[in-house]
Amino acid sequence: MSKGDIIPATLGVLGVAVLGAYYMFTSPAQAQDNPDTPNLVIEVAGSTDGQIVIDLMPDVAPNHVAQITTLAKEGQYDGVVFHRVIDGFMAQTGDVEFGRVEAPSGRPGTGGSELPDIAAEFNAVPFNRGTVGMARSASPNSANSQFFIMFAPAPHLNGQYTVFGQVIEGQDVVDAIKRGAGGSGAVTDPDYMKSVTVVE
Template sequence: MLKKLAAFAIVVGGLAVAALPVTAAEPEDTLVLTLKDGDVTIGLRPDLAPKHVEQIRKLVRDGAYDNVAFHRVIDGFMAQTGDVQYGDMEDGFNPGAVGTGGSDLPDLPAEFSNEKFERGVVGMARAQNPNSANSQFFIMFAPAPSLNGDYTVVGKVESGMDLVDKIKKGSNAQNGAVASPDRIVKARIAADN
């Protein structure tokens, strides 16, 4: 759930203009991804996708996302990661299979919502079957209305989007496949500190 951090006013041309309150997820709903350049903080949305968020929390707490590659990164679209089966760059990385795996946990039924896929939104990757999301997720670089209502939204980047922008991009000719990809160094839930 979200909590209000602050409300503030912006001065424009000598006039004070009220700004919307800044909100942040509660620690239990805050995913922190440590990348090579720093931390990306993601507010998870159990109100939209409770089963998906629960599975992400379990995988994070099991250390499953640590050292997992951003195996598919398309400039101007999204960065995909989370293949814990074939994407662990320190234990079992398989460049030919990465992106096809999941975890030992069961696939999840779709939890589609009206939330829009905009810059910073985090969605669950899946196969053609809408009920096939498991561990892989993606972070949007830009809006993609074609995904709206067809993929499960699980959260949104609250800080560190500039670090997401720095993730090594893949080949357009290879549908975003990345040679020598960047990785999630460490994933954690903020409540566990």
């Protein structure tokens, strides 16, 4: 099983706390930037281009946000493809080991980074349109560098994957990311993250 597989879960949905309720009833277009938290800014290139701005959530997933921001500040996400994109579900990226557009390995989605895996920080924020979650393998504590952005709500993921951000600008860019084929969502000639920066 690859390191970044998203595994459908059948366990129940966690109760929604105040922050979770905010994102449950707020569309990406309505979501407001929290000036007290950092933003992840992704410049997308390939068959589509544009900017995605993600409001990070260190209050609910501090270790995941720390890992993501470290990798972004080191430039490790620059040039990494959206290797798994399933229409009506999500777009997955972040394989800094095997997912580089300039040197395709044939194994995108199976790697991570040199940083250690992160223990799960499951929280009450639901998976809705524009929600950003951390990919993992079968182990809840196997998240590393890969993440995914939702095209649509997926309540079966609630409480099973760590939510660490929400798109506040550029959901139209997310929607335009090149889709993959079949149930696996593997993408031929994928779109990619030209650059990823952190704005604090």
